[in-house]
Amino acid sequence: MAKIKVEKLTKVFGKRPKQAMKMLDGNMTKKEILAETGMTVGVNQASFEVEDGEIFVIMGLSGSGKSTLVRLLNRLIDPTAGNVWVDNEDLAQMDAKQLRDVRRKKMSMVFQKFGLFPFRTILDNVEYGLEVQNIEKEQRRKKAMESLELVGLKGYEDQYPDQLSGGMQQRVGLARALANDPEVLLMDEAFSALDPLIRKDMQDELLDLQTTMKKTIIFITHDLDEALRIGDRIALMKDGSIVQIGTPEEILMNPANDYVEKFVEDVDRSKVLTAQHIMKRPETVNIDKHGPRVALERMREEGISSIFAVDSSRNLKGYITADDASEARKNQVSDLKEILRNEVPTVDRETPMNDIFNIIHDTPVPVAVTENGKLVGIIVRGAVIAALANDSEVNLNV
Amino acid sequence: MFNSVLLAFIPTIPLAEWTASFTAWLTSTFSFLFNPIKEHFGNFMSFTADTLGVIPPIVIMIAVAVAAFFITGRRFGLAAFAFVGLWLIQNQGLWDHLMYTFTLVLLSSILSVIIGVPFGILMSKSKTAEAIIAPILDFMQTMPAFVYLIPAVAFFGIGMVPGVFASLIFATPPTVRLTNLGIRQVPKELVEAAEAFGSTGAQKLFKVELPMAKSTIMAGINQTVMLALSMVVIASMIGAPGLGREVLSALQRAQVGPGFVAGVGIVILAIIIDRFTQSANAQRGKA
Numbered sequence: 298m299a300k301i302k303v304e305k306l307t308k309v310f311g312k313r314p315k316q317a318m319k320m321l322d323g324n325m326t327k328k329e330i331l332a333e334t335g336m337t338v339g340v341n342q343a344s345f346e347v348e349d350g351e352i353f354v355i356m357g358l359s360g361s362g363k364s365t366l367v368r369l370l371n372r373l374i375d376p377t378a379g380n381v382w383v384d385n386e387d388l389a390q391m392d393a394k395q396l397r398d399v400r401r402k403k404m405s406m407v408f409q410k411f412g413l414f415p416f417r418t419i420l421d422n423v424e425y426g427l428e429v430q431n432i433e434k435e436q437r438r439k440k441a442m443e444s445l446e447l448v449g450l451k452g453y454e455d456q457y458p459d460q461l462s463g464g465m466q467q468r469v470g471l472a473r474a475l476a477n478d479p480e481v482l483l484m485d486e487a488f489s490a491l492d493p494l495i496r497k498d499m500q501d502e503l504l505d506l507q508t509t510m511k512k513t514i515i516f517i518t519h520d521l522d523e524a525l526r527i528g529d530r531i532a533l534m535k536d537g538s539i540v541q542i543g544t545p546e547e548i549l550m551n552p553a554n555d556y557v558e559k560f561v562e563d564v565d566r567s568k569v570l571t572a573q574h575i576m577k578r579p580e581t582v583n584i585d586k587h588g589p590r591v592a593l594e595r596m597r598e599e600g601i602s603s604i605f606a607v608d609s610s611r612n613l614k615g616y617i618t619a620d621d622a623s624e625a626r627k628n629q630v631s632d633l634k635e636i637l638r639n640e641v642p643t644v645d646r647e648t649p650m651n652d653i654f655n656i657i658h659d660t661p662v663p664v665a666v667t668e669n670g671k672l673v674g675i676i677v678r679g680a681v682i683a684a685l686a687n688d689s690e691v692n693l694n695v
Numbered sequence: 696m697f698n699s700v701l702l703a704f705i706p707t708i709p710l711a712e713w714t715a716s717f718t719a720w721l722t723s724t725f726s727f728l729f730n731p732i733k734e735h736f737g738n739f740m741s742f743t744a745d746t747l748g749v750i751p752p753i754v755i756m757i758a759v760a761v762a763a764f765f766i767t768g769r770r771f772g773l774a775a776f777a778f779v780g781l782w783l784i785q786n787q788g789l790w791d792h793l794m795y796t797f798t799l800v801l802l803s804s805i806l807s808v809i810i811g812v813p814f815g816i817l818m819s820k821s822k823t824a825e826a827i828i829a830p831i832l833d834f835m836q837t838m839p840a841f842v843y844l845i846p847a848v849a850f851f852g853i854g855m856v857p858g859v860f861a862s863l864i865f866a867t868p869p870t871v872r873l874t875n876l877g878i879r880q881v882p883k884e885l886v887e888a889a890e891a892f893g894s895t896g897a898q899k900l901f902k903v904e905l906p907m908a909k910s911t912i913m914a915g916i917n918q919t920v921m922l923a924l925s926m927v928v929i930a931s932m933i934g935a936p937g938l939g940r941e942v943l944s945a946l947q948r949a950q951v952g953p954g955f956v957a958g959v960g961i962v963i964l965a966i967i968i969d970r971f972t973q974s975a976n977a978q979r980g981k982a
Contacts, residue, residue, distance in 0.1 A: 356712075359937060368887075371891055373887055373890055397893040397894075397895065398893065399893075400890070400891055400892060401892065401893030402893075404891075405891070405892065406888070406891040406892075408884050408887070408888060410882075410884050411883070411884075412884040412887065412888035413888075414885060414888075414903060414906070414907075416906045416909075425888075425889075425892055425902070426892040426893070428902070429892055429893055429894045429895070429898050430893070465807035473892075477892070483891075525889070535796070580940055656967075
């Protein structure tokens with residue numbers, strides 16, 4: 298069951314939203330409606346589901362409606378049409394009190410410019426969500442302290458927000474959101490106001506926290522690199538509509554349309570692609586069965602000067618060079634183990650291409666990709682360069 | 696010629712008569728309300744002024760100076776000024792008048808704030824309320840202050856109470872306006888944050904909006920106090936006692952000297968009150 302289900306969610310800003318709804322049904326675009334009626338379509342019939350414990354990223358350029366969309370999810374903005382179900386409860390049907398309860402217990406929000414109250418101390422800020430529930434002072438103090446500790450800000454509780462750096466302020470924002478122990482976190486461009494290095498730290502920290510928290514996170518961003526780094530799935534928005542939903546790889550490799558393609562063109566692929574995307578099926582010899590003759594024959598067939606050697610259960614043992622193999626044949630040596638070289642560079646499936654550069658630079662043989670010691674693929678220099686060149690002719694193994 | 700033609704078609708609208716009869720109707724209909732206010736509030740004001748008058752001037756001078764010292768962050772400037780200024784007023788034999796003026800300003804300011812802040816909040820929360828209240832505020836501020844004195848006398852007779860009434864009308868608008876402005880200027884993200892964590896309307900107002908708007912509201916209150924003070928002279932025309940009455944009587948007798956001295960007394964009081972309200976604001980802003 299999906300944690301959050303959104304169906305045909307639409308928001309029109311303007312005086313006669315019903316008229317605009319009709320025009321949307323008639324397949325008119327956001328631009329046409331604006332020109333004709335002066336009304337702005339914020340979100341146009343967005344539908345998606347977010348699974349429990351997932352990081353769902355909504356990304357788009359400014360004006361694409363992503364910030365409106367996230368506010369429709371906790372009804373900071375009331376939708377014009379469509380539904381939001383949280384745990385199968387229809388948000389639109391809720392009265393003010395039920396809605397408050399959802400906001401107090403189930404969903405918390407982290408804001409782009411942190412949204413901290415400048416006249417409250419850090420601790421009082423973190424306590425805010427508990428305070429409005431009229432929770433006992435002692436208990437909320439305890440929870441707020443735990444939350445602050447979680448984001449690494451213990452010791453700052455008596456300071457005021459303007460005494461902290463941007464990164465620390467956003468940690469406070471995160472701590473405040475976590476203090477309620479919500480099931481869903483809405484993060485509206487939460488790291489966009491931070492400088493790039495801090496932003497990366499915060500992304501890592503969020504991922505770290507997520508491994509233990511397992512919250513359902515809806516993360517809004519305009520930064521594709523960020524989306525690809527932290528998203529389990531990504532929804533791409535344009536002009537209020539969702540144009541594609543998929544895993545980072547799906548979006549990168551199979552852009553749904555020109556818009557998405559243009560978007561992903563600029564991505565630094567070296568950060569996104571990992572070993573598994575560029576590895577090839579390896580040619581191998583079985584060290585338990587084969588001798589130098591087979592090894593040489595295979596290398597000749599493939600036109601390569603070295604070959605990886607595995608045992609019968611495909612555990613990587615090392616590699617054999619063509620020179621060594623022909624020497625061995627001359628000397629009547631039949632056991633490959635005697636000419637096995639084992640200083641093989643290995644990576645695993647998830648190693649980002651960034652790291653593979655350095656390895657592949659210094660090694661005469663291809664890089665081996667292993668999983669639990671078993672050889673699953675090899676990476677040759679050409680594949681790395683081709684993937685970076687973003688050449689659509691290159692066949693990537695996705 | 697043109698005038699008489701125009702008047703032949705549309706005779707003079709009896710606006711003045713209407714206003715007069717409306718005021719008369721108000722006076723007689725609500726006399727059950729106005730009379731007790733006149734009596735009790737009047738007594739309360741005299742009592743306050745008299746009580747202040749009983750305290751030896753030197754005690755008040757020292758108390759004000761000490762308060763000024765602390766409120767300005769342990770600086771001597773305002774404290775010294777307040778002490779010397781108050782001493783000068785006492786030296787000129789205007790001390791009792793000062794106490795009356797201060798009572799008038801204090802009570803009308805407090806009433807202005809009590810009435811003005813809620814109206815400001817209402818304005819900030821509702822566009823309709825803003826559309827209705829804003830022109831009324833303009834009217835209240837642009838109508839010459841003397842005009843209020845006439846119904847004030849009709850309702851409350853002469854003395855301090857109609858003075859307070861007139862100064863209420865004249866001095867309340869800045870508090871209303873700046874309360875409205877202050878709340879509307881609270882950053883949208885903070886309002887959203889308050890809502891996103893499930894605040895009720897009252898929690899949002901008291902825990903976020905009013906604290907955020909505090910310095911703007913305080914600036915409005917400061918303006919209100921200053922306007923109330925400027926009403927002191929005008930209110931003396933309907934018998935409100937105090938420094939204003941000294942100014943007025945000097946004016947009527949063309950006595951430059953006493954008029955100037957009483958005027959200086961008002962200025963000294965104005966400066967002290969102004970610096971006090973501003974410092975209180977600045978200090979809260981810091982925390």
